[in-house]
Amino acid sequence: MKKNAFTVIHIDEDILAVNKAAGLLVAADRWDTEAARLDLLIEQALPQLAPHCEKLYAVHRIDKDTSGVLLYALNADAHRALNTAFQERQIKKTYRLLIHGAVSEQHFTVDQPLRADGDALHRTVVDKRRGKEAVTHFTVLETFRRFSLLEAQPVTGRTHQIRVHLAASGYPIVCDSLYGSGKPVLLSEIKQRWHGDIYTEQPLIQRLALHAYQVEGTHPRFGTPFSFTAPYAKDFKSTVHQLQKL
Structure with a gap:
């Protein structure tokens, strides 16, 4: 198993919530067939995690380079219930992220229709004529x-929705190589009195600075509310900590 690929946040007979490391696909991807897959790693661990479960059922996805909470169903009934809840927007997803620049208002909403695989780079694009409804609250x-x-907090679940909505608003996510510059964050470039060695310096973060922080909904068997929160990944946490010290 890939070291530190995931940690278990919650498990019962119906659902599994894990904190995914960045750099892992959550399922097969036609554009990236060689990358390590989280679903296969979890399935290898299922005999120890949940010996009596039928199999692993995916109910949503997050991007390969996004860290954070991911929810799975462990049987067909839970899968149907959670799929319905996602489709009917009864599951609340919250992300934390770093952007370049400062936004003038504390709360804002982006309501821009999106079309997946909209250009030569297979990116999602804003398309007011042919795009699908996409709304994100920030x-x-x-x-x-x-x-x-x-x-x-995305209301809809379009591919790369948060990334595209922010890039289209002029605030690309830090280290986003697809919708931004992809440039890593170096302490030497943001700290005025930095005394390290530029030849051995390691970036604070060099992958998409997006973290799936929390998933909230209703348990498919008991009807009780659940809320699963994923602690920040090490690189995201250390970057925020350094920025707070400046």
Whole structure:
């Protein structure tokens, strides 16, 4: 198993919530066939995690380079119930992310229709004529010298929705190589009195600075509310910590 590929947040006879590491696909992808897959790694661990479950059922996805909480069903009944809940927008998903720049308002909403695989790079694009409805609510949590920490709550679930909505608004997510510059964050470039070695310096973060922070909904068997929160990944946490110190 890939070291630190995931940690278990919650498991019972119906659902499994894990905290995914960045760099893992959650399922097969026609554009990236060689990358390690989280679903296969979890299936290898299922005999120890849930000996009596039927199999692993995916109910939603997050991007390969996004870290954070991912929810699975462990039987067909839970799968049907959770799929319905996602389709009817009864599951609330919350993300944390870093952007370049500062936003003037604390709360804002982006309502831009999106079309997947819309250009030669297979990116999702804003398309007001042929795009599908896409709405994301944003809250500014902290503003730093050159960056901001935001919380995002997507109402819809389009491919790369948060990334595209922010890039289209002029605030690309840090280290987004598809919709932004992809440039890593170096402490030497953001700290005024930095005394390290530029030849051995390691980036604070060099992958998409997007973290699936929380998933909330109703348990498919008991009808009770659940809320699963994923602690920040190490690189995301250390970057936020350094920015707070500047």
